[in-house]
Amino acid sequence: MRCPVCGKEMEQGFMQGNQRVAWVKSKHKVSILPRKGEVLLENKAFNSFLFAAWICKSCQKILVDYSDKNYQEG
Numbered sequence: 001m002r003c004p005v006c007g008k009e010m011e012q013g014f015m016q017g018n019q020r021v022a023w024v025k026s027k028h029k030v031s032i033l034p035r036k037g038e039v040l041l042e043n044k045a046f047n048s049f050l051f052a053a054w055i056c057k058s059c060q061k062i063l064v065d066y067s068d069k070n071y072q073e074g
């Protein structure tokens with residue numbers, strides 16, 4: 001995967017963390033129901049989440065793949 005910003009080859013790995021993950025339009029507390037236009041990517045209140053992700057360490061960007069997720073769009 002090439003970095004969409006600088007074009008260098010990105011390093012593949014995972015992005016890992018805990019609880020809920022969402023793409024939101026503005027900063028707010030992530031709830032179970034995403035607001036209009038927002039995407040709730042992961043909702044594991046008690047487990048950790050894992051996303052396939054590519055990193056560009058040159059321009060500090062991470063590209064996340066959520067195609068295998070059971071996501072919820074508001």
Ligand SMILES: [Zn+2]
Pocket residue numbers: 003004005006007008056057058059060061
């Ligand atoms: Zn880059």
